[in-house]
Amino acid sequence: MKFFIDTADVAAIKELDETGLVDGVTTNPSLIFKSGRDFKEVVKEICGFIDGPVSAEVASMEYEQMMKEAEVLRKLADNVCVKLPLTFDGLRACRALTNDGTKTNVTLCFSANQALLAAKAGATFVSPFIGRLDDINIDGMELIEDIRTIYDNYGFDTEILAASIRSANHVKDCALAGADVATIPPGVAKGLVKHVLTDQGLAGFERDWAATGQKII
Numbered sequence: 001m002k003f004f005i006d007t008a009d010v011a012a013i014k015e016l017d018e019t020g021l022v023d024g025v026t027t028n029p030s031l032i033f034k035s036g037r038d039f040k041e042v043v044k045e046i047c048g049f050i051d052g053p054v055s056a057e058v059a060s061m062e063y064e065q066m067m068k069e070a071e072v073l074r075k076l077a078d079n080v081c082v083k084l085p086l087t088f089d090g091l092r093a094c095r096a097l098t099n100d101g102t103k104t105n106v107t108l109c110f111s112a113n114q115a116l117l118a119a120k121a122g123a124t125f126v127s128p129f130i131g132r133l134d135d136i137n138i139d140g141m142e143l144i145e146d147i148r149t150i151y152d153n154y155g156f157d158t159e160i161l162a163a164s165i166r167s168a169n170h171v172k173d174c175a176l177a178g179a180d181v182a183t184i185p186p187g188v189a190k191g192l193v194k195h196v197l198t199d200q201g202l203a204g205f206e207r208d209w210a211a212t213g214q215k216i217i
Contacts, residue, residue: 001174001175001179001180001181001182002023002024002052002180002181002182003021003022003023003181003182003184003189004022004023004024004025004026004052004053004055004161004181004182004183004184005017005022005024005025005026005183005184005185005186005189006025006026006027006031006163006165006183006184006185007025007027007031007035007185007186008027008031008032008034008035008037008042008046009034009035009186010035010042010045010046012186013025013046013050013186014049015186016186016189016190017049017050022050022052023052023181024050024052024053024054024055024081024181024183025046025050025052025053025054025055026054026055026083026105026127026161026163026183027042027043027046027054027055027056027057027083028055028057028083028107029057029059039056040072040073040076043056043073043076043077043080044076044077047076047077047078047079047080048077050079051079052079053079053080053081053103053105053124053125054077054079054080054081055081055082055083055105055107055125056073056076056080056081056082056083057082057083057084057107058070058073058082058083058084058085058093061085061087061089062089063089063092063093066084066089066090066093067093067096067097070082070084070093070097070102074097074102080103081102081103081104081105081124081125082097082102082103082104082105083104083105083106083107083127084097084104084105084106084107085106085107085108086106086107086108086109086114086117086118086126090106091106091117091118091121092121094106094118094121094122094123095121095122098121098122098123098124099122103124103125104122104123104124104125105123105124105125105126105127105161106118106121106123106125106126106127107127107163108127108129109126109127109128109129109143110128110129110132110133110143111143112143112146112147112150114126115128115143115146115147115150115151115158115160116150118158119150119151119154119156119157119158120156122158123158124158124159125158125159125160125161125180125181126147126158126159126160126161127161127162127163127183128140128143128144128147128160128161128162128163129163129164130143130144130162130163130164130165130170130174131163131164131165131166131170132164133164134166140164140170141170141173141174141177144160144162144173144174144177144178144179145177145178147160148160148177148178148179159180159181160178160179160180160181161179161180161181161182161183162174162179162181162182162183163183165182165183165184165185165188166188167188168188168191168192168194170182170188171184171188171192
């Protein structure tokens, strides 16, 4: 499963990218607002050091304007992936952009039928929001499983990009369910390495090594 980082915080992306585990980045209007930076400027900066897809979202809900905005976004860098809403206008734009060779990410997916439409429109990625479904007492992971089954049934190339991830368990469950990508907030990504038994084991090793009185350097 690929790991994308879900943020517009350039410093946080760079820190995680140094591990070699970052395959891409997703942004959205809320994350850009949180960063306090110019949208196009921050997307271009991220694309400058991330080799994988960097999702940049259109602001319009109307097809013609979406296409104009997409033209601006895809000129920022070769690895920009244009993010589109899961609406009929968004799907129409997805088909047009896909036919023109532009990567697309159809976002705010909350049902298997929506994911089916995104795949038929030729989306590079579809983004089901599992955490937001969990918030209203619907099993978000069941949606990932349903999409995986449908896509496998028909051989769709669209990748399942699990979004709205809130915990390490979400990441694990997405991997078990067969998501192609998980887009993860920096705090959750850094927490994946943590385990109480790892911490206890390292503390023991440090204590015993100190007791030897030795040094490697």
